[in-house]
Amino acid sequence: MGHRIHSVAYRDPQTILIVDDDEINRGILDNIFADDYQVEEAENGRIGLEKILDTPEKYCAVLLDVMMPEMDGLETLRHLKHEELLDEIPVFLITAEANDAVMKEAYRMGVMDVISKPVIPYVVMRRINSVVELFRARRSLSNQVMAQQSELLRQAEQIIRLNRGMIEGLATAIEFRSAESGDHVRRIHDITRYMLKYTEWGEGMEDYDIEQIAQASIMHDIGKIAIPDAVLNKPGRLTPEEFEIMKTHTVQGEQLLEKIPELKENLAYEYAKDIARHHHERWDGRGYPDGLKGDEISPWAQIVSLADVYDALSCKRIYKDAFPREKVVEMIRDGSCGVFNPxxxxxxxxVEDEIAKMYDANGKEDAK
Incomplete structure (x- = not known):
């Protein structure tokens, strides 16, 4: 993994490193750049490489001789390329051996320029200054882009949290209106998510899709907002006519979601529509509103349907007391509450043992 130069200490590097075994050559180059830069020297490639690797963010340019003892310029270049530093620090070869083979190899590895000795001061100053300024401008632009991306990401996350909060608030408000705890929608979310993540039912699903389905599940009963209080909160058994009215909450839920344009931009929207309409369909085709049968029912609508039944049986409602866990399991297994996919x-x-743990003293109303 390469080094990166965007550190706090050296956000705008000002040091040129001169790597040359000839003290006179180092002195000439030092004299050219001393007025405009901090200058450091190294007497061979190995020492120069150690300096660069120690604090790569410090250097705005490296002037590198080719012929040196211990480690020559091309070998130093190879190490810098391996460390992915040649895209961050401009390196210039300063050499009297500027033959075609050396130049070709140097440019292939990523050197910025090859400057022949003896150097002409104003020429070498102009060529190096231009590249240093280019790297500074690129670094500044990169930092601005990163800052903008970070801000956009923060805003997007804020919008996602706001959308999720609004959806959860609406779903919870409907539960309160039907004299149920808002914990119902949370448990449906948690059961749906747990089964998709930890059973074969979610096999092949990406984590992202699982989160969207779980988010969509909390809107399964959103259509109850259109059901009259006299039906929604009736303490006894519904009459056939009242039950027909209650059944419309599935279609009403889908229609309500379609009438909220902002929700269409939510990635859980299509899942939510399908779940709202079809979470009362049954495997044997005896559900509603469309009488879907078998795999005509989407996997997510099936799982929310089962989670909804489990939660309804396990908790006290206005029209019934909570059933003991053993009775809940028996009723689901023998089809007393509708037929489900085997x-x-x-x-x-x-995983029912784990799901049952969601129904503790703080998460369940009068459950046995």
Missing amino acids: RLLDAFFS
């Missing part, structure tokens, strides 16, 4: 039931019962 594979879904296998997946559910494989």
Whole structure:
């Protein structure tokens, strides 16, 4: 992994490193750049490389001789390329051996320029200054882009949190209106997510899709907002006519979601529409509103349907007391509350012990 020069201490590096075994040559180059830069010297490639690797963010340019003892200029270049530093620090070869083979190899590795000895001061100053300024401008632009990207990401995350909060608030408000705890939607979310992540029912699904489905699940009963209080909060059994009204919350939920343009931009939207309409369909085709059968029902609508039944049986409602856990499991297994996909039931019962732990004293109302 290469080094990076965007450190706090040297955000705008001002030091040129001269690597040359000839003290006179180092002195000439030092004299050229001393008025405008801090200058450091190294007497061979190995020493120069150690300086660069120790604080790469410090250097705005490296002037590198080719013929040196211990480590020559091309070998030093190879190490800098391996460390991915040639894109961060401009390196110039200063050499009397500027033959085609040396130049070709140097440019292939990423050297910025090859300058022949003896150097002409105003020429070498102009060529190096131009590249240093180019790197500074690129670094500044990169920092601005990174800052802008960071701010855009922060704003996007804020919008996502706001959207999620609004959706959860609406779903919870509907639960309170139907005299139920807002914990219901949280548990449906958690059961849906747990089964998709930890059973074969979610096999092949990406984590991102699982999170979107779990988010969509909390809107499964959003259509209840259109159901009259007299039906929604009736303490006893519904009449056939009242039950027909109650059943419309599925279609009403889908239609409501379609009428909120902002929700369409939420990535959970399509899942939410399908779940709202179809979470009361049953595997044997005896559900509603469309009488879908078998795999005509989407996997996410099936799982929310089962989670909804499990939670309804496990918790006290205005029209019933909570059933003991053993009774809940028995009723789901024998089809007392509708027929479910056998594979879904296998997946559910494989983790039901863990799901039951969600129903503790703080997360459940009067559950047994």
